[in-house]
Amino acid sequence: xxxxxxxxxxxxxxxxxxxxxxxxxxxxxxxxxxxxxxxxxxxxxxxxxxxxxxxxxxxxxxxxxxxxxxxxxxxxxxxxxxxxxxxxxxxxxxxxxxxxxxxxxxxxxxxxxxxxxxxxxxxxxxxxxxxxxxxxxxxxxxxxxxxxxxxxxxxxxxxxxxxxxxxxxxxxxxxxxxxxxxxxxxxxxxxxxxxxxxxxxxxxxxxxxxxxxxxxxxxxxxxxxxxxxxxxxxxxxxxxxxxxxxxxxxxxxxxxxxxxxxxxxxxxxxxxxxxxxxxxxxxxxxxxxxxxxxxxxxxxxxxxxxxxxxxxxxxxxxxxxxxxxxxxxxxxxxxxxxxxxxxxxxxxxxxxxxxxxxxxxxxxxxxxxxxxxxxxxxxxxxxxxxxxxxxxxxxxxxxxxxxxxxxxxxxxxxxxxxxxxxxxxxxxxxxxxxxxxxxxxxxxxxxxxxxxxxxxxxxxxxxxxxxxxxxxxxxxxxxxxxxxxxxxxxxxxxxxxxxxxxxxxxxxxxxxxxxxxxxxxxxxxxxxxxxxxxxxxxxxxxxxxxxxxxxxxxxxxxxxxxxxxxxxxxxxxxxxxxxxxxxxxxxxxxxxxxxxxxxxxxxxxxxxxxxxxxxxxxxxxxxxxxxxxxxxxxxxxxxxxxxxxxxxxxxxxxxxxxxxxxxxxxxxxxxxxxxxxxxxxxxxxxxxxxxxxxxxxxxxxxxxxxxxxxxxxxxxxxxxxxxxxxxxxxxxxxxxxxxxxxxxxxxxxxxxxxxxxxxxxxxxx
Numbered sequence: 001x002x003x004x005x006x007x008x009x010x011x012x013x014x015x016x017x018x019x020x021x022x023x024x025x026x027x028x029x030x031x032x033x034x035x036x037x038x039x040x041x042x043x044x045x046x047x048x049x050x051x052x053x054x055x056x057x058x059x060x061x062x063x064x065x066x067x068x069x070x071x072x073x074x075x076x077x078x079x080x081x082x083x084x085x086x087x088x089x090x091x092x093x094x095x096x097x098x099x100x101x102x103x104x105x106x107x108x109x110x111x112x113x114x115x116x117x118x119x120x121x122x123x124x125x126x127x128x129x130x131x132x133x134x135x136x137x138x139x140x141x142x143x144x145x146x147x148x149x150x151x152x153x154x155x156x157x158x159x160x161x162x163x164x165x166x167x168x169x170x171x172x173x174x175x176x177x178x179x180x181x182x183x184x185x186x187x188x189x190x191x192x193x194x195x196x197x198x199x200x201x202x203x204x205x206x207x208x209x210x211x212x213x214x215x216x217x218x219x220x221x222x223x224x225x226x227x228x229x230x231x232x233x234x235x236x237x238x239x240x241x242x243x244x245x246x247x248x249x250x251x252x253x254x255x256x257x258x259x260x261x262x263x264x265x266x267x268x269x270x271x272x273x274x275x276x277x278x279x280x281x282x283x284x285x286x287x288x289x290x291x292x293x294x295x296x297x298x299x300x301x302x303x304x305x306x307x308x309x310x311x312x313x314x315x316x317x318x319x320x321x322x323x324x325x326x327x328x329x330x331x332x333x334x335x336x337x338x339x340x341x342x343x344x345x346x347x348x349x350x351x352x353x354x355x356x357x358x359x360x361x362x363x364x365x366x367x368x369x370x371x372x373x374x375x376x377x378x379x380x381x382x383x384x385x386x387x388x389x390x391x392x393x394x395x396x397x398x399x400x401x402x403x404x405x406x407x408x409x410x411x412x413x414x415x416x417x418x419x420x421x422x423x424x425x426x427x428x429x430x431x432x433x434x435x436x437x438x439x440x441x442x443x444x445x446x447x448x449x450x451x452x453x454x455x456x457x458x459x460x461x462x463x464x465x466x467x468x469x470x471x472x473x474x475x476x477x478x479x480x481x482x483x484x485x486x487x488x489x490x491x492x493x494x495x496x497x498x499x500x501x502x503x504x505x506x507x508x509x510x511x512x513x514x515x516x517x518x519x520x521x522x523x524x525x526x527x528x529x530x531x532x533x534x535x536x537x538x539x540x541x542x543x544x545x546x547x548x549x550x551x552x553x554x555x556x557x558x559x560x561x562x563x564x565x566x567x568x569x570x571x572x573x574x575x576x577x578x579x580x581x582x583x584x585x586x587x588x589x590x591x592x593x594x595x596x597x598x599x600x601x602x603x604x605x606x607x608x609x610x611x612x613x614x615x616x617x618x619x620x621x622x623x624x625x626x627x628x629x630x631x632x633x634x635x636x637x638x639x640x641x642x643x644x645x646x647x648x649x650x651x652x653x654x655x656x657x658x659x660x661x662x663x664x665x666x667x668x669x670x671x672x673x674x675x676x677x678x679x680x681x682x683x684x685x686x687x688x689x690x691x692x693x694x695x696x697x698x699x700x701x702x703x704x705x706x707x708x709x710x711x712x713x714x715x716x717x718x719x720x721x722x723x724x725x726x727x728x729x730x731x732x733x734x735x736x737x738x739x740x741x742x743x744x745x746x747x748x749x750x751x752x753x754x755x756x757x758x759x760x761x762x763x764x765x
Contacts, residue, residue: 105228129239501618553596
């Protein structure tokens with residue numbers, strides 16, 4: 001701030017008296033722990049007491065600890081505010097019941113990363129936050145004032161009006177600043193245990209805020225609040241680093257650093273001992289002391305207004321802290337900063353996946369006669385209808401075969417001969433079935449037994465564990481998936497013509513709709529990623545039937561149901577219609593998407609793609625398959641860990657710590673927001689190599705983290721527990737990886753009655 005204009009005098013509040021005479025030489029120092037009181041009440045007709053300067057000439061560069069290079073009373077009844085080093089006096093952050101958040105994401109006069117606050121014991125580092133980026137240009141964008149009109153842009157690919165992200169350049173710059181200050185703090189080895197814990201706490205919150213800023217679109221108000229929180233946390237962490245590297249050594253030294261004043265935010269002080277310490281080590285401060293003529297004052301100034309770039313307009317719409325309370329936290333104690341940081345982290349940057357509960361399928365009464373009622377089959381006979389192979393219509397000989405003969409022939413058919421028969425609408429060509437149910441052949445569904453993909457190779461350790469799980473008995477409930485299941489995307493249109501990029505034609509399954517699925521997924525994928533953490537977008541996981549309807553893309557409501565049956569059949573048809581209409585409502589009304597148009601061009605990376613390109617460009621399918629595997633794998637791991645480990649009475653910070661650990665399985669520990677996975681191929685890292693494959697040794701830390709996650713699960717094998725803290729040489733690594741993946745698959749199957757989705761190697765890795 002620029003120096004405040006000098007004023008000759010400032011009227012004192014009526015209940016305060018002060019002498020205008022200068023301090024006599026050699027007078028005893030003031031008792032700064034006592035509040036001055038008037039000798040008698042101010043009476044009508046008494047002259048209004050004023051504060052006057054009592055030192056003349058040019059003040060020294062640094063005055064005494066309690067002397068005022070500048071001084072004011074402002075609105076602090078009974079208190080004088082002085083500074084021995086600064087040429088201005090900032091607005092005092094008055095104690096209020098609720099801290100307010102403004103439209104720039106900051107907290108006005110209570111924004112501790114920009115504005116001096118009252119000293120809080122054991123939080124001296126707040127005064128050590130850099131005041132300007134002049135000492136380190138890497139921090140420049142941490143001081144950038146944020147505004148929605150300049151720094152936020154709507155993401156039209158999401159197809160939800162009003163959702164977007166901070167602009168790419170600013171996100172990149174703030175992310176680099178955050179990584180820089182984290183690395184600086186982590187390089188310090190001299191921090192005590194409590195300071196290290198607090199620094200780790202800030203790093204966890206900072207990484208969570210950066211992930212929220214990068215991955216999860218939101219309205220402009222929240223996006224700005226999240227980016228401002230990134231700046232705030234990064235500056236606080238830098239303040240903690242400055243405290244450890246510069247201020248703490250000065251405190252422990254007997255040398256006088258009062259003439260080497262640091263370029264930091266500083267703070268307001270009341271205690272005398274702290275005043276002397278800060279003066280000696282060179283922290284700028286403003287001391288609150290009783291009004292007295294004994295205090296040396298060189299200039300009397302007005303209290304500064306807030307910096308012009310700090311908004312004074314309340315956040316609109318507000319981010320609610322609790323019902324009826326605008327953003328913030330009740331300021332009931334002196335140390336409100338940590339509570340406010342946690343509160344904003346929870347409400348602005350917090351993110352949680354929906355629970356992966358089994359979806360209950362309403363039971364349809366079967367006591368009434370039905371023209372299409374099917375026989376009850378054993379587990380080996382029940383599959384999804386979209387994988388049902390029917391005999392070819394033109395072949396008369398086939399129609400003369402008995403039902404038993406046709407079933408035996410279908411059961412013996414190779415996977416490459418499977419055909420998916422549909423009437424052209426995902427909402428009407430198949431039934432809504434429980435997980436893995438609906439057909440009459442012996443072919444197993446990929447959700448209940450391992451069906452190898454013709455387009456991708458599973459990591460050997462995952463293929464072994466999934467194969468060992470065998471065939472999972474059918475469940476009365478429908479399986480749920482956070483993202484489109486990969487087995488809906490790895491079929492071919494025709495067994496005769498094959499498909500580009502199909503490395504294993506012998507594994508091919510036929511589905512004439514797959515190109516439409518892939519083309520429409522390019523259109524809806526960003527919305528599907530965004531809704532994972534957004535309750536307003538109905539973020540529940542969907543059933544296989546619902547994902548088929550979403551991929552098919554017919555989002556207009558269907559008003560009537562045509563069925564030749566009665567009773568139970570009519571109710572089934574009505575339920576299927578309602579399910580399809582619900583998906584249509586989600587994508588048409590919530591996401592503002594029209595129904596699929598096969599002539600439309602869809603954006604993929606930096607080009608426009610039509611449905612014919614889908615059939616001829618294997619890179620598009622490879623990207624979508626990797627994304628379907630990776631997003632589902634990450635989300636399922638967090639969902640299962642939440643089910644097994646999280647407690648009802650856990651505080652938010654405990655959940656964040658646990659999610660940070662789980663996120664370390666697929667990348668640097670950060671937050672649950674990284675479930676959405678990086679679209680940029682250069683950021684994808686594969687962590688499931690097995691010896692003697694090349695690069696297996698780069699996966700050690702990820703495997704140890706995976707083992708650490710599993711150790712909290714019930715019945716975790718002892719060798720997995722040991723793997724979480726061992727060196728993992730080649731033989732040990734191979735066995736630990738096998739046991740950990742096997743235990744994960746077994747646990748997932750026992751909880752969700754289906755196979756988990758495994759990770760795969762990215763085509764661009």
